[in-house]
Amino acid sequence: MAKNLGVTVLLDFYGEMLTEKQRSFLDYYYNDDLSLSEIAENEGITRQGVRDAIKRAEAQLFDMENKLGLVARFEEQKKGLDEIVDCANLIYEQNMRFGLSREINEASVRIRAIVSTLVEA
């Protein structure tokens, strides 16, 4: 079974929508890098059972992304916010060199601060 690395990201976004069992299977498999057999042994079920559960949970994650597009939207936003930071940096530097307006300085610093809080949220 090929590991799909996108699953880790999807799990971050949609994990709460899965059952606790589904979440922990995906977590063991993708984040802790346990094998299907290791998970099966720990959980006292068959390897095939683990495999089916993981496949089903993955399908649910991909289905949610198809419907809600949270990851795609987040990446789009991240790009826009990065670009805003570039603009704020340019304003800051230009102002430091030529303008020396305290207001412009503070506003450009503030923009970068807001972007950090938005990216972390």
Next chain:
Amino acid sequence: MAKNLGVTVLLDFYGEMLTEKQRSFLDYYYNDDLSLSEIAENEGITRQGVRDAIKRAEAQLFDMENKLGLVARFEEQKKGLDEIVDCANLIYEQNMRFGLSREINEASVRIRAIVSTLVEA
């Protein structure tokens, strides 16, 4: 049955996760403002059936917001982006009045343009 106006917003965000039938019932009830009896008549089911279906769909929407918090996150972001626009406006005006840097002017305009695309997305 009291109408919960938050449902319209939740429907915008999570509607795709409901069945087509659930979506149209909520749509009739909240957006088209049809009564339960009117929907029941149009759909050829009982008023109680419509009511139960709507209650269930609403519960699913609230459950998804509890788990994923998309609406709360969106509103938080909207606040941050509004504040970024305020900063960009201040930079633009200060620069127009005192600095007259073409680079600062362009960068502040660009920030506002990026924010518009992010708010629309």
